[in-house]
Amino acid sequence: MAYKKTPKTEAKKANNRRRLLSVTRQLVSEGGFVNVQISTVAQLAEIAIGTVYRYFPSKGDLLAELVRSLSEREVSILREIAATDAIASEKLADCVRVFASRSMKGRSVAYSLIAEPMEESVAIERLVYRRACCEVFEQIIHEGIVTHEFPDQKADISAACIVGAFMEVLISPLSLPNRNKFEDEALIEGVVEICIGIAKTSKSTNEA
Amino acid sequence: MAYKKTPKTEAKKANNRRRLLSVTRQLVSEGGFVNVQISTVAQLAEIAIGTVYRYFPSKGDLLAELVRSLSEREVSILREIAATDAIASEKLADCVRVFASRSMKGRSVAYSLIAEPMEESVAIERLVYRRACCEVFEQIIHEGIVTHEFPDQKADISAACIVGAFMEVLISPLSLPNRNKFEDEALIEGVVEICIGIAKTSKSTNEA
Amino acid sequence: MAYKKTPKTEAKKANNRRRLLSVTRQLVSEGGFVNVQISTVAQLAEIAIGTVYRYFPSKGDLLAELVRSLSEREVSILREIAATDAIASEKLADCVRVFASRSMKGRSVAYSLIAEPMEESVAIERLVYRRACCEVFEQIIHEGIVTHEFPDQKADISAACIVGAFMEVLISPLSLPNRNKFEDEALIEGVVEICIGIAKTSKSTNEA
Amino acid sequence: MAYKKTPKTEAKKANNRRRLLSVTRQLVSEGGFVNVQISTVAQLAEIAIGTVYRYFPSKGDLLAELVRSLSEREVSILREIAATDAIASEKLADCVRVFASRSMKGRSVAYSLIAEPMEESVAIERLVYRRACCEVFEQIIHEGIVTHEFPDQKADISAACIVGAFMEVLISPLSLPNRNKFEDEALIEGVVEICIGIAKTSKSTNEA
DNA sequence: TATGAATGAGAGTTCATTCAT
DNA sequence: GATGAATGAACTCTCATTCAT
Numbered sequence: 001m002a003y004k005k006t007p008k009t010e011a012k013k014a015n016n017r018r019r020l021l022s023v024t025r026q027l028v029s030e031g032g033f034v035n036v037q038i039s040t041v042a043q044l045a046e047i048a049i050g051t052v053y054r055y056f057p058s059k060g061d062l063l064a065e066l067v068r069s070l071s072e073r074e075v076s077i078l079r080e081i082a083a084t085d086a087i088a089s090e091k092l093a094d095c096v097r098v099f100a101s102r103s104m105k106g107r108s109v110a111y112s113l114i115a116e117p118m119e120e121s122v123a124i125e126r127l128v129y130r131r132a133c134c135e136v137f138e139q140i141i142h143e144g145i146v147t148h149e150f151p152d153q154k155a156d157i158s159a160a161c162i163v164g165a166f167m168e169v170l171i172s173p174l175s176l177p178n179r180n181k182f183e184d185e186a187l188i189e190g191v192v193e194i195c196i197g198i199a200k201t202s203k204s205t206n207e208a
Numbered sequence: 209m210a211y212k213k214t215p216k217t218e219a220k221k222a223n224n225r226r227r228l229l230s231v232t233r234q235l236v237s238e239g240g241f242v243n244v245q246i247s248t249v250a251q252l253a254e255i256a257i258g259t260v261y262r263y264f265p266s267k268g269d270l271l272a273e274l275v276r277s278l279s280e281r282e283v284s285i286l287r288e289i290a291a292t293d294a295i296a297s298e299k300l301a302d303c304v305r306v307f308a309s310r311s312m313k314g315r316s317v318a319y320s321l322i323a324e325p326m327e328e329s330v331a332i333e334r335l336v337y338r339r340a341c342c343e344v345f346e347q348i349i350h351e352g353i354v355t356h357e358f359p360d361q362k363a364d365i366s367a368a369c370i371v372g373a374f375m376e377v378l379i380s381p382l383s384l385p386n387r388n389k390f391e392d393e394a395l396i397e398g399v400v401e402i403c404i405g406i407a408k409t410s411k412s413t414n415e416a
Numbered sequence: 417m418a419y420k421k422t423p424k425t426e427a428k429k430a431n432n433r434r435r436l437l438s439v440t441r442q443l444v445s446e447g448g449f450v451n452v453q454i455s456t457v458a459q460l461a462e463i464a465i466g467t468v469y470r471y472f473p474s475k476g477d478l479l480a481e482l483v484r485s486l487s488e489r490e491v492s493i494l495r496e497i498a499a500t501d502a503i504a505s506e507k508l509a510d511c512v513r514v515f516a517s518r519s520m521k522g523r524s525v526a527y528s529l530i531a532e533p534m535e536e537s538v539a540i541e542r543l544v545y546r547r548a549c550c551e552v553f554e555q556i557i558h559e560g561i562v563t564h565e566f567p568d569q570k571a572d573i574s575a576a577c578i579v580g581a582f583m584e585v586l587i588s589p590l591s592l593p594n595r596n597k598f599e600d601e602a603l604i605e606g607v608v609e610i611c612i613g614i615a616k617t618s619k620s621t622n623e624a
Numbered sequence: 625m626a627y628k629k630t631p632k633t634e635a636k637k638a639n640n641r642r643r644l645l646s647v648t649r650q651l652v653s654e655g656g657f658v659n660v661q662i663s664t665v666a667q668l669a670e671i672a673i674g675t676v677y678r679y680f681p682s683k684g685d686l687l688a689e690l691v692r693s694l695s696e697r698e699v700s701i702l703r704e705i706a707a708t709d710a711i712a713s714e715k716l717a718d719c720v721r722v723f724a725s726r727s728m729k730g731r732s733v734a735y736s737l738i739a740e741p742m743e744e745s746v747a748i749e750r751l752v753y754r755r756a757c758c759e760v761f762e763q764i765i766h767e768g769i770v771t772h773e774f775p776d777q778k779a780d781i782s783a784a785c786i787v788g789a790f791m792e793v794l795i796s797p798l799s800l801p802n803r804n805k806f807e808d809e810a811l812i813e814g815v816v817e818i819c820i821g822i823a824k825t826s827k828s829t830n831e832a
Numbered sequence: 833t834a835t836g837a838a839t840g841a842g843a844g845t846t847c848a849t850t851c852a853t
Numbered sequence: 854g855a856t857g858a859a860t861g862a863a864c865t866c867t868c869a870t871t872c873a874t
Contacts, residue, residue, distance in 0.1 A: 009874080013837080033330060034242070038865060048839045050867075059865065064329035071337035078344040088352030092407055093400045095344065096374050100396045103378050121272035122241060129279030130380060136286040136303065144296030157377065157398040164376020165369035165406070166304050170311050171338070188308045190365040192301045197409040198373070198402055199300055246848060247857095256856040258850080267848065449746060450658070454869060455836095464835040466871080475869065480745035487753030494760040504768030508823055509816045511760065512790050516812045519794050537688035538657060545695035546795070552702040552719065560712030573814040577789035581822070582720050584788020585781065586727050587754070604724045606781040606826075608717045613825040614789070614818055615716055633853080637858080662844060672860045674846075683844065835874080843867075850860075 019045045134159045153202035162195045227253040342367045361410035435461040550575045569618035643669045758783045777826040786819045
C-alpha cells in the first residue's frame with residue numbers, strides 16, 4: 001500500500017501541468033496556435049507524448065485551457081483596478097495603461113491571444129491591410145486638423161484607435177447574437193459617433 | 209519566338225486566377241485559413257491540382273495574394289470616400305459606416321480577415337476573454353455615468369470600442385518596430401487619452 | 417517463512433480475480449475483444465492497473481482465461497444434460513434448447529464468443545454474406561418443396577442450419593490438423609449427406 | 625492537354641486496386657482483420673500510404689470492400705449452381721460440396737470471412753470451446769447409436785454439424801431483428817427439430 | 833504488495849507538393 | 854501547358870506495459 005497522494009506526487013503533477021501550459025504558451029507566442037504540436041510540447045516539457053494526454057484529453061483542450069488561464073490572469077488584474085476607490089476615469093486610464101504596458105513588455109501573452117500569429121506571408125499582408133486602413137483615417141484626420149474641424153493630435157494613434165474600435169465591435173460578442181437590420185444600424189451609428197468623437201476630442205499628446 | 213500569348217489564352221489565364229482566389233475566399237470564410245486545401249481549391253475552381261501551382265508557387269502565396277486582393281478592394285473603397293469633397297468628419301463617418309455595414313452584410317470578407325476562425329474551443333475562450341474585458345470597462349463606465357463623470361451612453365458599445373482601440377494599437381504596425389521605452393509610454397498615454405475621451409464624450413444613441 | 421497466506425488474503429485475491437474476469441466479460445459483450453483495455457478493466461474492477469498484471473501476466477492471458485472460464489461453464493451445463501438418464505434424442509434436444517435460449521436471453525456470453533463483434537461496416541458485410549448464402553439455400557429448398565422432393569418446412573431456418581452446419585465443419589477442429597485429400601473428400605461428403613438430410617426431413621414447425 | 629484516361633492509366637489504377645485488396649486478403653488470412661495495418665498494406669502493395677486513401681477512404685472501407693468482393697464471388701458461384709436444371713437435392717449437394725472444397729483448398733478466403741482469426745491464445749481457447757461442445761454432442765450421438773435410437777454414423781461430423789447449425793441460427797440475421805419471446809421459442813424449437821433430424825437420419829458415410 | 837503516473841511505439845489519417853503522361 | 858495520381862512526412866491520439874513510490 002504505497003503511492004501516497006499528497007506529498008511529492010501531487011507537486012510533480014502540478015509542476016507537469018504548469019510546464020505543459022508554459023511550453024505551449026511559448027509555442028503559441030512564436031508561431032500561433034498552428035505552431036503547437038503535441039509532440040513538440042511533450043519534448044520541450046520533457047514528458048512523454050502519452051503523458052500529455054493524461055493532463056489534457058486533446059490538443060484542443062490544451063489550447064483552450066491555455067487561453068483560459070492566460071486571460072483569467074489579465075482580466076483579474078483589470079478587475080482589481082476596477083475595484084479600487086479611484087474615480088471612473090482614473091480606473092479606466094489605469095486599466096488601459098496596465099493592459100497595454102503588460103502586453104508591450106511581454107509580461108503577458110495577451111498579444112498572442114488577440115493577434116493569432118499565422119503563416120508569415122499571410123500575417124504580413126494582414127498588417128499591410130490594417131496599416132492601409134489606418135492611413136486612410138490618418139489622412140482624413142490630418143485634413144480635419146488643417147480645417148480646424150479636429151484639434152491638433154497624433155493622427156496615427158487616433159486612426160489606429162478608430163480602426164480598432166470599429167473592428168472590435170464587428171468581432172465582438174455584441175455583434176454575434178442574431179440581430180435584425182434595425183439593431184445593426186443602431187450599432188453602427190453608435191460606433192460612428194464614437195469614432196468621430198475620437199477624432200474631435202483627441203488632444204496632441206504634447207499638450208497633455 | 210512562338211507567339212502564344214493570344215488574347216484568348218491571356219483571358220483564360222486571368223479567369224482561372226480569379227476563380228482560384230474566389231474559391232479560396234469562400235473556403236476561408238467557411239472555416240478560416242486552416243480550411244483551405246489546395247486539392248479542394250482546385251476541385252472547386254475546376255482546375256487541375258498541378259495547374260494551381262502555375263498560378264501560385266505555393267499555398268502560402270495563394271493565401272497571401274487573397275488577403276492582398278481582398279484588402280485592396282476594401283481599402284480602395286475607403287480611399288474613394290476619403291477623396292470626396294465632404295468635410296473630414298463626414299468622410300470619417302462614411303468610412304466607418306461603409307466598412308462596418310459591408311462586413312455585417314457579408315459583402316466583404318473583412319470579417320474573415322480580421323477574425324480568423326479557429327478551433328472552436330479556442331475561439332470560444334477568446335470570445336469569453338474579450339467579453340470579460342469589455343465587461344470590466346462597461347462597469348467602470350456605468351459607475352462614471354452614475355457619478356456624472358461621464359454622460360449617459362450605451363456603455364456596452366463604448367466599452368467594446370475602448371477595448372478595440374487599445375488592442376488595435378497593440379497589434380498595429382505602430383507598436384511593432386523596435387521602439388524604446390520612452391516612445392512606448394508616449395504611445396500608451398496617447399491611447400489612454402483617447403479611451404477616456406470615448407467614455408467622456410459618447411452620447412446616448414437615443415439623443416443622437 | 418512468513419505466513420502471509422491467511423484465508424482472508426486468499427479470499428480477497430480470488431475475489432479480485434473474479435471481478436477482473438467479470439468486468440472483462442462485460443466489455444467483450446459490449447464491443448468485442450477489441451473493446452477490452454487494461455486500464456478500463458482495472459478501473460471497473462476497482463483495482464490498480466499494475467495489480468491486474470499480478471493476476472494475469474498479459475492482456476492475452478486475461479482474454480484467454482475469460483474464454484476458457486466462460487466456455488467451461490457453458491460446456492459443463494451441456495455435460496450435465498448429457499449425464500442425465502434421458503434418451504439420447506431428448507438429451508440432444510435439451511442441449512440445443514438450453515444453449516440457444518441461454519444465448520438469446522443473454523444469460524451467457526456465448527454470443528460474444530462465437531460472433532466477435534467488429535468494425536461495423538465489416539460486420540454488416542459479413543451478415544450480408546451469410547444472408548446471401550442462406551437465401552440461395554432457401555430458394556433451393558422452396559423449389560424442392562414445390563416438387564415434393566422435400567417436405568413442407570420453414571425454409572429459412574433449414575437454410576440457416578445448413579449454412580451453419582457446413583461452415584462449422586470448415587472451422588471446426590475436425591478440419592484443422594493437416595489431412596490428406598482423401599479425408600477431406602470424405603468429410604465433405606459426410607456434410608453433404610447431413611445437409612441434404614436437413615432439407616429432406618425437416619417438418620413444418622406448425623406440424624410439430 | 626495530356627493525361628489521357630483510358631489507356632495505361634486506368635489499367636494501372638485497376639491494378640493498384642486489385643493489389644490492395646489482394647494484399648489485404650493475405651493479411652486477413654494470416655492474422656484476421658486486426659492484422660491489417662494501412663502501412664503494411666501500402667508496403668506490400670508497393671504503394672505509398674497516402675495512395676491507399678485514394679482508393680479507399682478509410683481502413684474500414686477497405687475491409688468492408690474486401691469482405692464484399694470476396695463474398696460476392698462465393699455467392700455468385702452458389703447462385704450459378706442454383707440456376708441449373710438439376711433437382712433440388714442435387715443442387716443443394718453441389719452447393720455444399722463446392723463451397724466446402726473451395727474453402728478447404730484455399731481457393732476462397734471464405735474461411736477468413738466466417739472465422740475471424742484473432743489473438744492466438746484467444747483463438748485457441750475458442751477452438752477448445754467448440755471442440756468441447758462438439759464432444760458432448762458426439763457422446764450423445766454415440767449413446768443413441770448404441771441404443772439404436774440413431775443409425776450408425778460418423779458421430780464427430782454429425783456433432784459438428786449440429787453445433788454449427790444452431791450457432792449459425794444464433795448469429796444469423798434470423799435472430800437479429802427484435803423478436804418476441806414467442807418467436808424466439810418457435811425458432812429454437814425449429815432448430816431443435818433439425819438437430820435431432822441430423823442425428824436421426826445421418827448414415828455412416830461408408831454406406832453412402 | 834498495491835498503486836497509477838509515465839512511457840513510447842505504433843496506429844489511422846491528411847495534405848502540400850511533385851512529375852510522368 | 855495541363856493533368857491528377859502518387860508521394861511520404863507529419864500530425865493526433867491510443868494503450869499495453871513498466872516501475873518508482
